[in-house]
Amino acid sequence: MDLLTGLVSVIPIALLAGVVGLDVVSFPQAMISRPIVGATLGGAFLGAPEAGLVCGTALECLALESLPVGASRYPEWGSASVVAGAVSAVGATGSSFPDVGAFAVAVLVGILTAWTGGWTMVKHRQLIASFARPRLDQLAAGSRRTVIGLQVFGMxxxxxxxxxxxxxxxxxxxxxxxxxNARWTVGEDLSRAVIIACVAAVAASAVWKDFHAISGTRRLFLVSLAVGTLLVVAGA
Known part of the structure; x- marks a missing residue:
């Protein structure tokens, strides 16, 4: 792949990462920024939706641990999931699982990108604050033009x-x-088992905390588990 072709191929991924990252906080908060959605889209844009779905499922287990609250710093899973899904598509076909080397790299890159994205969101808020500060009088007066301008600038x-x-x-x-991918020598089944066990442990910890913090969580979890199991069995 030459440089020009590589740069052209990354444009759809860049635009998708921007749109999905926008959904995390700014607009429209339609849940397309969840890892299972963003990673599937990232893989699909490169012709491997199933690889993206597998990667997104793993990242979703990790994302359960973090809850976006107010102005606190938290991982930005939207853009990160798109990147991870696209990376998991390396070497994969439209209906195949991701190659195990790319899968491992995708999960790692997803975590690193989510952490970096959380830092960029803090900087984004600081940028908006610096833009709004000279316009506090207009905002206090309820200036429609200033409010709309600030919203458009922020998004x-x-x-x-x-x-x-x-x-x-x-x-x-x-x-x-x-x-x-070219150098991976560990068996695929063992490699995938290790990755899934790690993310499942994080998910189990997050769910366990919810069991004790939110009323009715256990009941909803059991119902969801039963429905999901039935769907898998029916699909098989």
Missing amino acids: TADLLRGALLGTVMYLLARPLAELV
Whole structure:
């Protein structure tokens, strides 16, 4: 893949990372930023939706541990999931599981991108605050033009933030995934089992805390588990 082709191919991933990253907080908060959705889309954009789905399922287990609350710092899983899903598609076909080397790299890159994305969101809030500070009088007076201008500025900056983050991380991670795929020697079943066991442990910890903190969680969990199991059995 030459440089020009590589740059052109990354444009859809960059735009998707921007849109999905925008959904985390700014707009429209329609849950497309959940890892299982973002990673599936990332893989689908490169012709491997099933690889993206598998990666997104793993990242979803990790994302259960974090809850976005107010202005606190938390991982930004939206853009991160798109990048991870796209990386998991390296070497995969449309209906195949991800190659185990790319899968391992994708999960790792997803975690790193989510952590970096959380830091960029803090900087994004600081940017909005610096933009709004000179306009406090207009905001206090209820200026419609100022309010709309601030909202548009904030969403545009957030879109660019996610797109830039996705571009940089994908360009760094794709060659790494190709290299690891070529050199991976551990058995696929064992490798996938280790990865799934690690993310499942994090998910179990998050669910266990919810069992003790939120009334009715155990009942809802059991119902969801039963329905999900029935769907899997029916699909098989």
